[in-house]
Amino acid sequence: MTTQEVDTLVIGAGPTGLGASKRLHQLNLGSWTLVDANNEAGGLASTDVTQEGFLFDVGGHVIFSHYAYFDDVLNEALPEKDDWYEHQRVSYVRSRDVWVPYPYQNNISVLPTDDQVKCIDGMIDAMELRAQSTLSPKTFDEWIMRMMGIGLADLFMRPYNFKVWAVPTTMMQCKWLGERVAAPSLKMVVNNTLNHKVAGNWGPNATFKFPARDGTGGIWKAVAKTLPQDKLQFNKKVVKVDADGHVAHFLDGSSIKYKHLVTTMGLDYLVNHLEGLDDATKHLLQQTAKDKLVYSSTHVVGIGIRGELPNRIGDKCWLYFPERDCPFYRATIFSNYSPHNCPQEGTKLPTLSYADPEHGEPSKEAQDGPYWSLMLEISESHLKPVNNDTVLEDTIRGCINTQLLLPDSEIVSTYHRKFTPGYPTPSLERDDALNEILPVLQERFDILSRGRFGSWKYEVGNQDHSFMLGVEAVDRALLGAPEMTLLSPDFVNGRRNNERRLNV
Ligand SMILES: Cc1cc2nc3c(=O)[nH]c(=O)nc-3n(C[C@H](O)[C@H](O)[C@H](O)COP(=O)(O)OP(=O)(O)OC[C@H]3O[C@@H](n4cnc5c(N)ncnc54)[C@H](O)[C@@H]3O)c2cc1C
Incomplete structure (x- = not known):
């Protein structure tokens, strides 16, 4: 099989890899290519469609950007006003059988x-x-x-x-x-409690925008379209990286030689697939990753329901669930984000089941909508096992327990997919692991491992951060610029980052 040669190889067409590629295209300082094991761009920021026509993201994805550069790229990819919906965050915590407005700690006035x-x-x-x-x-x-x-x-x-x-x-x-x-x-909490008041919207994502069509995945497919298509290679799974020789090897037998590597694969996967380095270093990197990098899996369950959106749901966006009466920690009213997240008017669907099967056997005749949808997230680890066979029905039961659904709610579509890994855990040992692994890869082998699982930092693991981790990795590799997002999460999260990063 042929060996291609490029100056910069980017592995992964999720937000981080697309950020790196956008910057490489803008700088135009050498040859580059982007590869991904999947057949399309998006990574974890993608969207599935059920056979009945309901869209579900990989859990609740909300854009809250800290960066002007990121905003420019999204506006270039989806430039029309009607490409987006702008929403006011309406978020609650289900506790003691009431809805406590978010953030919980400021609104205990509604509790017993x-x-x-x-x-x-x-x-x-x-x-x-x-x-x-x-x-x-x-x-x-x-x-x-x-x-x-x-x-x-x-x-x-x-x-x-x-x-x-x-x-x-x-x-x-x-x-x-x-x-x-x-x-x-404490002053505000006591004041609100005595006066039976609730506190107003807090925090960074009080308003957010969501793509009108194709879910979150549509954003990243649109960003990928703004890149030169001959530089994007899909269905290319990396199975080995020769660190010393600067060559990535693929499942199809081909390989690419590079000067700089920006990889967004999981850091644990990367160190377990490195070749061409001495045994002691290899063992150290692998052992460190095994002992100190922790992740959890995420189950995403989607439910499509027939009927008008109930008043008890109203304009709620996402909801948090601390209690044991349901397996999920978060529910998103996904149909509230865009009407295109549900089948359109005129679509007739049969009822698959009532939410509570004991309510009876529904008619199998296809009937009209309207429809609405719920998206639920459930975490799993060896400390918190999940019955993968019953998670869908357990989730529906949890929806009834928390009044998201009623026993006679008509379910017309269901979706369940498990993502491993889903969340990079900020474990006690994480920073030691990153300080041990990342510098060796960078300084000895010109490998920049970045992204949600490439650099394993949840606090800079959202889409805007991930995208900028890719942009900044390229600026570091080609221009020697410091990477603020990777190195100073509090700094980038505490301000609006207005740098436009012009050409050099
Ligand atoms: C449940 C959940 C909720 C989230 N909520 C939000 C939110 O509300 N707001 C927000 O902004 N972000 C959210 N995120 C984060 C968002 O999904 C990430 O920021 C983003 O997907 C990370 O991008 P990435 O490119 O680093 O990694 P990924 O999206 O994981 O992309 C990595 C890419 O590398 C490819 N790859 C992996 N291994 C190989 C290999 N061996 N060979 C070739 N290619 C390979 C994969 O196919 C994938 O396309 C959420 C994520 C999850 C899981």
Whole structure:
């Protein structure tokens, strides 16, 4: 098989690889090519369509951009006003059988009185703990106790985060948190509670935009279309990287020789498929990845339902579920993001089942809509096993328990897919692992491993971050520029990054 030669090889056509490719195309400083094992662009930021015509993303994907460069690229790919819907975030936590507006900690006024007392008690203890502490918290659990106290910890933070991460908060670090979790103001909480008020929208993603057509995956297919098509190679799975020889080998027997490599494959996969380096280094990299890089899997369950959107759902966007009455940690009302996420008017579908099968046997005759849809996410790890055979029915049962569905809701389409890995866990050992592996790859072998699982940093693992990790990796490889997103997550997350990165 032939060996192609390029200056820069990019592995992976997810947001990170597309970011690298956009920048390579813009800089035009040498030859490059992008390869992906899949048959199209998108990676984890892609969208499936059920046979009945319901769209489902890989879990709730919401664009909240920190970067002008990223916005420019999206606007170039989908330039029309009607390419997007703009939404106001409407988000709640299901707790004690009521909907608590997000963020939970600021809105305990809607909880029963004894829970309010526990939360406020805990917050007072937490304030005292903060005043006495001289050292920073080491674990996420210590951080929760210091910032919020035992009441909020036990009602929401611990159970919810276990459902998301599939590891206990005692096994996670807290440096990743940055701006993501609101620190409650005791004054405001007491004030709201006594006055029976709820706090307004908080945080970075109070409004968000969503593509009108083709789901999140449509964005990345559109971005890929803006690149020279002869440089994109799909169905090319990397099975070996000769680190010293600078050659990537593919499942089809072909290979590509490069000067610089930007890879977005999982870092664990990469180090287990490296050749051409001494045994001691290889063993060290592989062992470090095995012992210190932690991930969880994500099940995505989609449900298409016949009927008008119920009032109890209304304009809700996404919802959090800390309690045990359902297996999912998050539900997205996906039909609220775009009417094109459901089959269009005039589509007739039979009812597959009622949400509660005990409600009876539905008619199999195809009938009219309208339709709406739910998308649910469930995490899995060896510490939090999931019955893969029953996860769909367990999820539907959980939807009834939490009033997302009623027993007689007519289900017309279902979807279930498991993504492994789904979340890069900010484990206690993660930063040690990254500090041990990434510099060896960069300095000795010109390999820049970047992206959600390429550089394993959840705090810079969203689509905007991932895209910029790719852009910045290219700027580092070709221009020697520093990579702010990889190296300073708090800096990029704490500001609007307006740099336009012109040609050199
Ligand atoms: C459940 C969930 C919810 C999310 N929610 C949000 C959100 O709300 N907002 C947001 O902005 N982001 C969200 N994200 C993150 C978003 O999906 C990521 O930012 C993005 O997909 C990461 O891009 P990437 O290119 O680094 O990795 P990926 O998307 O994983 O792409 C990697 C690519 O590499 C390819 N590849 C892997 N191995 C090989 C190989 N051996 N050979 C060749 N190619 C290979 C894969 O096929 C894939 O296309 C979410 C992710 C998940 C899983």
